[in-house]
Every structure is written in structure tokens, then in C-alpha cells.
Amino acid sequence: MAVSFDEYLVVGISSRALFNLEKENEVFETQGLDAYREYQLSHEDEILEPGTGFTLVNNLLSINEKTGKKLVEVIVMSRNSAETSLRIINSLDHYGLDINRMAMSGGENISRYLKAFGVDLFLSSNEFDVSDAINNGFAAGLVYNTDQIYRTDNDQIRIAFDADAVLFSAESEKIFQEKGLDAFVKNEVENQDRALKKGPLAKFLLCLANLQQNTREYQLIRTAIVTSRDKNSGRRVLKTLRKWNIDVDEVFFLQGANKAAILKSFGANIFFDDQDVHGLPASEVVPSARVLYKKGQEPK
Template identity: 40%
Template sequence: MCGKKSGLVGMVREKMREENCAEECGSEYADVPYHTEVRWLSRGKVLNRCFELREEICQFLETKGKDTAELREQKFLCELAFLCDISSHLDALNLQLQGRGRIITDMYAAVRAFKTKLCLWENQMLQGNHCHFPCCQTIKAQISTAVFPCAQFAEKLSVLAAEFSQRFADFDVQKCRFELLSNPFAVDVENAPTNIQMELIELQCNDTLKSKYDAVGAAQFPRFIPDTMPQLRTQAAQMLSMFGSTYLCEQLFSSMKMTKTTHRRRLTDEHLRSILRISSAQSLSPDMNELAPKKRCQPKPENAVTIAVSSRVLFRTETEQKVYEQKGVEEYLRYQVEHENEPFAPGPAFSFVKALEAVNARLRELYPESEELFDIVLVTYNHAHVGVRLINTINHHNLFIERFCMTGGSSPIGYLKAWQTNLYLSADAEKVREALSEGIAAATMFMSNKLTEVSQTQLRVAFDGDAVLFSDESERIFKTQGLDGFFQHERDNEDILLDRGPLKDFLASLGKLQNKFYAKGHRLDCPIRTYLVTARSAASSGIRALKTLRAWGLETDEALFLAGAPKGPMLEKIRPHIYFDDQMFHVEGAAEMGTVAAHVPYGIAQKHPHKKCLNTGK
């Protein structure tokens, strides 16, 4: 019925615009609007204008020699009047379902009210009462009352009411849950779900919460439900997450140039993708005071714990390394550029770096303004051309590494000092030794095919004692005087502190960050945990190590004195992100158990290397 009337309007509209007939007739309106496919309810406005101009339209068509008998037919006029009135009511409902701040309970209330109105209108229509249908009243006053099809229109209202009931049946099932959101203080507790009855009683008896509800309204009140009422909070969150308003859709339509063209096209699959890129929240403005503390900025080197990691230990680059060794630099660079969109796989230091970032996240939560964080620097001998692939890989793995040092084959040691590096990890043993000679804590890492799964939330770092945290003084005694001489030396020097080793300062840096968590009451769930794993025996030589750490103001969370037993099984239990040892024998043993172990090439043990070597190359 509506389509037929709209088709007629289209024809009349074009001809009336050509002749300016409405103006000549002295009509209040100079034109008949045309509906858009985007907003179908605009048809109601078109029909209303057509109804108001019905006499002018007939006069115009008669001047053109057109038959207007159908337009003057009483049945047609009755149907047109009914369409105008019911379309106006639907348009009013549509407006109720739009606008800012509308939630699902508002929408449901509007639909329920409209269903009730339909029942009222149906009964009134059967009684010949058209007080809510002004166009019908106008036509009925002009024609015989007996001709007006009240029963027919009442039946259409009944069909419309049934359609609404069917369409919104799923929402009727949720009526109780909607009431809990719209006015939890008026809900009968006995009718509420049993899992929230106790919390609902506490809520309804809380005058403070009732005052807050009266002040902020249903939409904002769930924010003030206390944590002691988790079921009510969950209930409210579920209801608020439901699609509460067509406002965003309407705003999106008004923003799209596609709907502003002459032809006003539909939203079709062909251009849906591009349309959805348009912002539908133009009025939102960022809260800079809230966002600024969350912005991850690079800390200053003097405040941070700087970890320099080479690309060859952060990622797996064996294939690229073979290209370099077999085909030379130029072919290597070409290969890297050709594969720059292919991210590298994680290397042995990857889980360690991810753990550092997890610690940073916790520190930022507790100390938003602090720069005492881990700062990761990617160090590589590569040419700058390779930087694109490295950046793509970092983004692919969601790493936060902003500082790069690409030396193009030159030694990075000078840059490490400029970065005030606290730890340098590399696959190049020679460069590691060079860093150690410059007083920089450093270790050589090795590729392994077996890696044990490690914690995602707690950084675990394990240290050997002699020639790592401490000097190699006792190691030298053992090498020259044997085990008995070593024990005697330790007893004689029990109260004399050991000299510092190459990684002593790195342990101190970890301790500094641990203390920040302790200060906030997070000693037991601190995201940094350190271990001393030493071949010393506790009774005969362990006491000197513990006294030295205490005198330095340092500590490890756990200390394992193995008295010469293999370290691999203990490390497998600890599952550290990295373990530092000066002897390749222990490094290899740890690697065989799946532990990421790093070699510290320091002290007398380097003069007696183990025959099996896990890594060679630059």
C-alpha cells in the first residue's frame, strides 16, 4: 500500500516541480519532498505532504487532462489518511530509539509503550474513535461515517501489534533483567535470580547507593555498585553491553558522503568496507590527563637499566648468517631486503626481553612517572638496510624496542658505553670479551633447539657465583691447590669479602627495581626473582658468598649450593629466562636441559675451555 502511494507521489512531484503548480495554487507548500532509501521512514513525511496537498495535486492533474477519479475515491483517501497517521506514529517511535545516552532499558520501555498504544488504537478504531489519528479524523469528517473502514484498519493495527510481539519476543524474556538495571531498588527480590538475591537485598537497604542512583540515573549507576556485589556488577555490565541506541548508526549515515549524493544510495556490500572506515564517534575527545601517564616513553639512560641485545640472539638468523658467510655482504643485503616483510623467528633472548617488558608494565602501574625501567637497545653489526626487516619483526612480535644501534660491521662497544649499558648479550664471544674488558656486564648466548617454557609474568634470572657475581679468586685457588686447598682458603678467609665479579652490578640493578616493588608491598608477588646457583658447598664455602652479598647490600631470592652436583636439573626446575655461568661445561649442561644459558668469558676458567663448543662465528 505504501509503495503504491509513494510511486504516485514520485510522478506527481516531478510534474509539479516543472510547472510550479503548487505556487500558482497558493498552497502553503511549494513542493512535495521525496523519500530516501537510507531513511525509509521519510516516506511518512512524503505521504503527509501529499495528503495536505491532495486538492492541489488533483487540480494540477486535471489541467493536464489526467483522470483524478482514483485520487478522489473515498477508499483511497481513507487508506492514505491511515498510512499518514500510522507512519507518523512509527516515526515518533524511531526518534525515541535514537539519541545520546540511550541504553537497552530505554529502548525496551519505548517498544513496550508502543505495543500498548497499538492495543489502545485497535480498540478505539473499532469504536470509531480516531482521536490519535488526525488525518483519519479529517477524512471521516468529509465522507460518510459508514464508508470509513474502521474494522479493516483495526485489523491492520492488530497485525502490526502481533509483528511487534514476535519481533521483540526475546526481549520480553529478559524483562526481569532489564528491571534490575532500570530500577534495582524497586525489584521484588523473590522474583530475582537466586544468585543475586542476597546482593540485591544489601543494595536495596543501602541508602547511600539509593541516593547515588537518584543522582546519576540508571545508565551511570552500575559504575558505583561496590566490588562486594560482583553478581550485580556482572548483571549490569551484561545489560549495558547490549546495543542500546541507533544513534551511532544515524551519526554514521550523516557522516557518509555516499548518502549525501543526489541519488542517495543504499548501504551495499560493494562499498561497505570503505564506508566503515569513517569515524562514527566524531564528538569524542581524548582524555589527555588519563592517556599521558600510559604513554610508553623511553627512559633516560642514566635512570634506566639498559639491556643491549644483539639481533642474532633476539631473533633466529641462522639462514641469513649462512648467506653472509657463503655469498658475501652484497648478496646478504639483497637477501634481507627481498625478505624484509618476513619476520624473524624468536631467538634465545626473546623470552628474556618479553619478561623485561612484563616487569616494565608492572612498574608503570605502580610508578606512572618513574623512569627506573628496563630500557632495551637492539645492537647489530648489520647495515641500515636491514633495519626495515628488524622493525617489521619487532612490530610483528609486539616488542617495545625504540633504540637501535646498527653499526654496519663496526664494533658496538663504544656505543654501549654511551648508552650506559647494564648488560650486553651477543652471539659474538669476541665482542663480549671486549665489553667485559671495558667494565660492561656481558655474556655470550647460544642457539638451542630445545627451550623450556618459562614464566610470562615473572622475570627469573639465575647466576653462578665465582667469576660471575664474584671474582675468580677462589676459582684460581681451586685450579692451583685443588679442592682441599680451596676449602682451607675459604675457611681462612671466611670474613674477608670476595672481590666483585663482572655481573655484580647487573644483580644490583635488578635489586634496585625489586626494591620498588617491595616498597609497594609486593615482595611475595614481585615480578623479578633472582637465584644464586653455585657449585660451592653450603657448609664449607657457602658462608663467604652469602656474607659478601650481604655486605654489598645485595641478595638473591634463592640460593642453591650444589657441592659440585650438576646444575642442569636444578635449572630445569627453576626455569630461568637466562642463566649466567663462566664455565662452558655448565652452560652446555643447562642448554641440554632446555635452559637459556649465557657464557661469561671471564676468569681463569677460560684457560681451560671445555672441548665441546656450542657457538662459533662473529
């Protein structure tokens, strides 16, 4: 009987988001495919260093071990060919990551396989693949690959989200971009009893909340919203979550203050934001990813 992924939280992650492949990617970008192939083959026995998404994946997989149940499935989804993927397999084995499913597209768009695997979240360093995933209705993030070595004091899964254009639609964000802060706050206060529409990562939050509820006795997952909204415009966020029947563990209304310090204190395994102005500083202290806008929905 074929395996069904319907009852798992399924995360698809590219090899470059899971491991540090920046040097290899530079070879590909500057010298071409043949040079990249030769480099990977000649370094096949060298173990790759952890990348931006490594801690998140490691902690997610630990849920299965701690609960004694198969609740999380992680799939490496790589543009590598079968021939150049052995180094990735060797690295998975070295770190003891319980990942046995891989999709290797040989340079083609990998996001076309998200539906086949029932992926709930897709993380990649390839902007085209992430954009294609978002446009096809999948939760996805463009990982910031940095030279930072991220450390956390616990093995909980801690995930933080921006609000507008991430968990919620970009409708209110557009008002801010086009009419300014006062118009934005006025709109949110006047419409505080009308739930915000779901954004690109709303479905993932729902899946995460369900998994959190099913493993509550183990206290494995903690979530946070870290938004530039103030408390007045934040009322709509809280009322929307209530209507969605979702409990988020921590909420921060920062009124435009820098998010990085809060995220570092929270100890996020990953933070999702829609803007580089927040995502880039955050990526200096915690693993971060940018949530791209759907085609035609970009704020001016």
C-alpha cells in the same frame, strides 16, 4: 631536553641474541656479506622467530606496563647495516616489543656504543663484542644460540647466576684450577669473613636488586645463585652478599652436581656461567650465556 638513561635498567641485546638468525648467519659465514645482504632484503617481510634472549626481554619490558612506570629500556644493538635492518624492525613490531632505540654499526664493533647508552647488561652472540665489553668493565654475556624452544610457566623475570668469575672475581676459581678442590675449600673457609671481590656481573646484580626492591609489591623479579660450591665454601658467598646488602631469593650449593635440572625447575629466563661445562648443558633447558674472562685473568 635529551633523554637520560640513568634511572632505567638498560639492556643492550644483539639482533641474533633476540631473534633466531642462525640461518642468516650461516649465509654470511659461508657466502659472504653480499649474499647475506641479498638474503635479508629478499626475506624482509618474513617475521623472525624468537631467539635465546626473547623471553627475558619480553618479561623485562612488561615491568613498564605492569608498574605504569618507565623502569626498563631495551636497545637492539646490531652489526647490521641500516639497509638490512628493516626485517628486525618488522619483527619487533610484529611481537609488540616496546623497543624503539637501535644501534646499527654496519659490521663494526658494536660494544663501543655501550657507554653512550648507559648499558647495564649486554647480550650478544658475537664473542669479540662480548669480550670487548667485559674488558671495558661492562656486564656482558655470550648467548648460547640453540634450537631449543624455551617455555616458562610464569611471566616473572627469573635470572640465575653462577658465583665465581661471574658475580665474584675469578680469584678463588684460580685457586681451584691451579691447586685443586681441597685448597679451594680451605681458602674459602679461612677467608669466609673477607668479602669476595666483585666480578663481571656484580654491578648488574646490584642494578637488578635495586629494581626488584622498587617493584617488590608486584613480585616481578626473582634471582638465584646456582654454584658448584658446597655449603662450607658457600658461607663466604652468603656473607659477601650480606656485606653488599643484596638479598638473593634462592641459593643452591650443588657440590659439583649438574646445574641443568635445578635451573629448569627454577625456570630461569637466563643463566650466566663462566664455563662451557656448565653453560652448554644448561642451555639445553633454559636460555644461557657464558661470561668471558677479562684478558689476562683466564684460569690455567
